[in-house]
Amino acid sequence: MTFLDEGFQPFGGAIWLEDTFVYQSGVPHMSLPPLSHRAQKTPASPIRRLAGLAQAAEERGTKVYRLNIGQPDLLSPREFIDGIARYNEQVVAYETSQGNRALIEAWSESLNAQYGIGVSEQQMLITMGASEALIFTFMVCCDPGDEILIFDPTYANYIGFSAISGVRLVPLPCSIERKFPIPTRAEIERFISPYTRAILLCNPNNPTGTVATDEELRMLLDVCRERDLYLIVDETYREFVYDGRLPRCILELAGKDPRVVVIDSLSKRFSLCGARIGCMITWNEEVRKAAFHIAQARLAAPTIEQSAAAHMIRTVSSDYVASAHAEYLSRRNAAVDALSKISGVVTHAPEGGFYLLAKLPVVDAEDFAQFMLTDFSYQGATTFVAPAAGFYMRREDGLSTIRIAFVLKESDTREAIRILGEGLAAYNQGTGRR
Amino acid sequence: MTFLDEGFQPFGGAIWLEDTFVYQSGVPHMSLPPLSHRAQKTPASPIRRLAGLAQAAEERGTKVYRLNIGQPDLLSPREFIDGIARYNEQVVAYETSQGNRALIEAWSESLNAQYGIGVSEQQMLITMGASEALIFTFMVCCDPGDEILIFDPTYANYIGFSAISGVRLVPLPCSIERKFPIPTRAEIERFISPYTRAILLCNPNNPTGTVATDEELRMLLDVCRERDLYLIVDETYREFVYDGRLPRCILELAGKDPRVVVIDSLSKRFSLCGARIGCMITWNEEVRKAAFHIAQARLAAPTIEQSAAAHMIRTVSSDYVASAHAEYLSRRNAAVDALSKISGVVTHAPEGGFYLLAKLPVVDAEDFAQFMLTDFSYQGATTFVAPAAGFYMRREDGLSTIRIAFVLKESDTREAIRILGEGLAAYNQGTGRR
Numbered sequence: 001m002t003f004l005d006e007g008f009q010p011f012g013g014a015i016w017l018e019d020t021f022v023y024q025s026g027v028p029h030m031s032l033p034p035l036s037h038r039a040q041k042t043p044a045s046p047i048r049r050l051a052g053l054a055q056a057a058e059e060r061g062t063k064v065y066r067l068n069i070g071q072p073d074l075l076s077p078r079e080f081i082d083g084i085a086r087y088n089e090q091v092v093a094y095e096t097s098q099g100n101r102a103l104i105e106a107w108s109e110s111l112n113a114q115y116g117i118g119v120s121e122q123q124m125l126i127t128m129g130a131s132e133a134l135i136f137t138f139m140v141c142c143d144p145g146d147e148i149l150i151f152d153p154t155y156a157n158y159i160g161f162s163a164i165s166g167v168r169l170v171p172l173p174c175s176i177e178r179k180f181p182i183p184t185r186a187e188i189e190r191f192i193s194p195y196t197r198a199i200l201l202c203n204p205n206n207p208t209g210t211v212a213t214d215e216e217l218r219m220l221l222d223v224c225r226e227r228d229l230y231l232i233v234d235e236t237y238r239e240f241v242y243d244g245r246l247p248r249c250i251l252e253l254a255g256k257d258p259r260v261v262v263i264d265s266l267s268k269r270f271s272l273c274g275a276r277i278g279c280m281i282t283w284n285e286e287v288r289k290a291a292f293h294i295a296q297a298r299l300a301a302p303t304i305e306q307s308a309a310a311h312m313i314r315t316v317s318s319d320y321v322a323s324a325h326a327e328y329l330s331r332r333n334a335a336v337d338a339l340s341k342i343s344g345v346v347t348h349a350p351e352g353g354f355y356l357l358a359k360l361p362v363v364d365a366e367d368f369a370q371f372m373l374t375d376f377s378y379q380g381a382t383t384f385v386a387p388a389a390g391f392y393m394r395r396e397d398g399l400s401t402i403r404i405a406f407v408l409k410e411s412d413t414r415e416a417i418r419i420l421g422e423g424l425a426a427y428n429q430g431t432g433r434r
Numbered sequence: 435m436t437f438l439d440e441g442f443q444p445f446g447g448a449i450w451l452e453d454t455f456v457y458q459s460g461v462p463h464m465s466l467p468p469l470s471h472r473a474q475k476t477p478a479s480p481i482r483r484l485a486g487l488a489q490a491a492e493e494r495g496t497k498v499y500r501l502n503i504g505q506p507d508l509l510s511p512r513e514f515i516d517g518i519a520r521y522n523e524q525v526v527a528y529e530t531s532q533g534n535r536a537l538i539e540a541w542s543e544s545l546n547a548q549y550g551i552g553v554s555e556q557q558m559l560i561t562m563g564a565s566e567a568l569i570f571t572f573m574v575c576c577d578p579g580d581e582i583l584i585f586d587p588t589y590a591n592y593i594g595f596s597a598i599s600g601v602r603l604v605p606l607p608c609s610i611e612r613k614f615p616i617p618t619r620a621e622i623e624r625f626i627s628p629y630t631r632a633i634l635l636c637n638p639n640n641p642t643g644t645v646a647t648d649e650e651l652r653m654l655l656d657v658c659r660e661r662d663l664y665l666i667v668d669e670t671y672r673e674f675v676y677d678g679r680l681p682r683c684i685l686e687l688a689g690k691d692p693r694v695v696v697i698d699s700l701s702k703r704f705s706l707c708g709a710r711i712g713c714m715i716t717w718n719e720e721v722r723k724a725a726f727h728i729a730q731a732r733l734a735a736p737t738i739e740q741s742a743a744a745h746m747i748r749t750v751s752s753d754y755v756a757s758a759h760a761e762y763l764s765r766r767n768a769a770v771d772a773l774s775k776i777s778g779v780v781t782h783a784p785e786g787g788f789y790l791l792a793k794l795p796v797v798d799a800e801d802f803a804q805f806m807l808t809d810f811s812y813q814g815a816t817t818f819v820a821p822a823a824g825f826y827m828r829r830e831d832g833l834s835t836i837r838i839a840f841v842l843k844e845s846d847t848r849e850a851i852r853i854l855g856e857g858l859a860a861y862n863q864g865t866g867r868r
Contacts, residue, residue: 032692033631033662039574039724076526084518084738092510092708128562131732139598140473144578160731164573197467228467258466274526274737290473297594298565302736303708304518
């Protein structure tokens with residue numbers, strides 16, 4: 001099993017990291033066809049380079065606590081593994097482009113049971129993770145040059161999807177000092193242009209942990225209704241809300257509003273990141289037909305995981321998610337408590353998800369994160385955090401900030417953050433590299 | 435197990451086929467955000483509508499021989515199913531963005547053993563089928579408005595990929611009467627414009643069955659070298675060549691030429707369409723880095739199928755592909771022989787792949803294909819063929835043509851085509867619907 005941050009780095013960073021372009025001998029020296037502009041604009045993962053450094057630290061014998069990664073360590077449901085074992089077709093045939101029917105039925109039934117939203121097969125399209133659902137949604141709702149409003153910082157891969165699809169993400173700045181609130185209606189309206197097609201909300205938010213209130217969700221819906229915009233809500237972390245908040249699906253408030261597109265995923269809820277099963281849910285028939293045509297072009301999502309997921313959703317106990325929720329809550333509390341003991345750190349308890357952002361008393365958090373991997377260890381161990389600048393459209397707003405994923409068990413989380421504090425002290429006293 | 439053409443139609447066409455857009459009650463009647471132009475341009479599958487008719491015919495008790503479908507009925511290798519059973523991780527974690535290392539090693543070693551092309555992990559990126567590899571390649575090599583030359587007719591989904599990526603496919607007409615030859619250098623050069631970025635070749639070809647000779651491949655390479663173009667070669671059907679031809683990988687001729695991008699897939703070779711495992715191979719470091727950045731944005735391809743495929747490639751006997759080859763050859767011969775007995779049909783034995791095109795003595799092959807499903811049966815059976823117009827960029831060139839996939843066992847293929855002949859006679863004598 002590999003623990004790579006969201007699939008970012010290849011082979012621990014060992015293979016594709018060289019930056020030299022030396023064409024092989026034996027090829028005539030003619031000029032080469034150009035790379036597309038969009039390819040040049042598609043960003044590399046913000047943590048790709050550091051992953052290689054973490055591997056090098058481990059090879060030197062340093063224990064590395066990986067708080068950089070969004071890969072849960074919780075065991076996947078036994079029911080999914082059973083579902084894999086139950087797959088017994090002799091021809092691994094294409095699934096339909098819309099997705100495995102049993103999976104769609106089971107998933108929609110479970111959503112209806114929990115949220116009372118009354119969706120059926122007609123509203124759902126199964127995709128290769130939330131990623132593919134988001135790419136389809138960007139392509140269907142926007143042409144190149146169109147704009148989507150996002151709240152900044154944002155999930156780094158939204159920036160990649162925008163480069164692929166030619167969509168311009170327009171960032172509304174949200175500050176860590178104010179605990180990353182959803183912007184007000186007036187703030188949002190100031191950013192709407194004739195090119196705006198949608199507002200994209202990740203709720204609960206990766207990386208900020210902000211969970212929108214019902215009033216905020218209604219305000220976003222109102223703005224979209226008044227200004228003819230799509231409201232795209234990525235609910236990958238829907239169940240992971242804390243402090244008495246209740247999980248909320250936007251469709252509870254939006255009903256059958258055709259402006260709303262929900263992105264969902266089994267990856268985090270069931271610790272099934274590698275199964276790559278997501279979906280797109282919308283009552284907008286034009287949108288889902290257009291997305292379906294794109295889905296036809298790529299034929300189908302993988303057959304076996306869909307079959308196993310259908311079995312899992314039908315049979316897994318609700319205890320699974322409840323227990324994952326309790327685990328993340330205890331890890332969140334441990335992380336926030338440990339961070340509160342380091343002077344100069346600005347952070348707050350995230351309302352949901354399993355990430356938090358923390359502003360450090362450093363000028364360049366990427367340099368500090370690198371220092372932790374290359375020049376520092378404490379009792380044989382160090383801590384790997386993700387510099388957050390790559391999550392900011394306005395990079396300058398995030399230069400001092402790191403993202404922490406609380407995906408390690410409570411005691412490891414505490415120890416990792418204690419080491420982070422020791423590293424900060426060494427870095428700022430110049431006893432480290434600088 | 436479902437036998438749906440390349441994942442095209444949802445649920446046998448029963449669910450998403452309605453053409454009415456009636457928004458649900460309870461939603462205020464405001465105007466709606468528009469659908470993107472590219473979504474409107476992404477074509478539906480050329481056979482989607484007919485799939486519903488085939489299902490209806492079966493529900494009336496008619497046996498339907500499905501020659502429309504590109505889903506092999508050959509059993510997947512036992513070694514793949516074993517590979518699934520051997521997967522025993524407790525956390526289904528993200529695979530790396532580049533792909534499962536063991537799979538890349540096994541795949542590159544098998545390519546090197548067979549073709550001596552010396553590729554390693556550095557040249558390969560695992561994708562969700564050849565489809566995703568092609569989408570990545572279009573995006574990396576072309577910006578919206580750029581052009582790719584294709585030989586017309588072409589694989590219908592290339593048209594979908596072009597709509598998604600904003601790339602303009604420029605069709606070079608190839609005629610069935612001349613057996614769909616690769617166009618000459620002069621013909622190709624006439625279509626190259628300042629916007630041309632690549633030539634895309636499917637070799638062996640879906641849907642024409644044409645296999646390029648070494649001279650033709652060298653000519654294409656020369657043109658690309660001289661005019662600074664990429665040469666994209668989709669080798670999904672590489673091993674299925676007949677009549678003494680030998681499987682040929684373009685890299686045998688191109689060496690390490692950075693202009694060449696190879697698209698490969700396990701789907702057809704190993705009857706693993708549903709596993710969705712393809713790859714992109716290129717010596718061009720800029721191209722593969724850019725593709726890798728896009729791959730990072732979608733995180734990773736599914737974990738379990740990749741793990742099983744690695745096991746399969748390491749353990750499967752070469753007899754598997756040899757036996758699939760022999761089976762398709764016998765089906766091809768049966769199909770061509772049976773078609774030769776129907777007067778007025780223009781076709782020829784395809785040199786490779788498992789499709790053929792046949793021009794029928796009808797004005798509108800789609801109308802005829804529909805007639806076969808709605809108004810005709812012969813001793814309780816009928817034949818489902820794909821109208822080929824959707825495979826032609828210049829639709830008017832393909833209005834009388836059908837695509838036949840020889841994916842049924844030899845005796846069924848013969849019977850299905852005999853019924854096709856009976857249907858043609860009825861259709862043209864007006865004893866059918868018209």
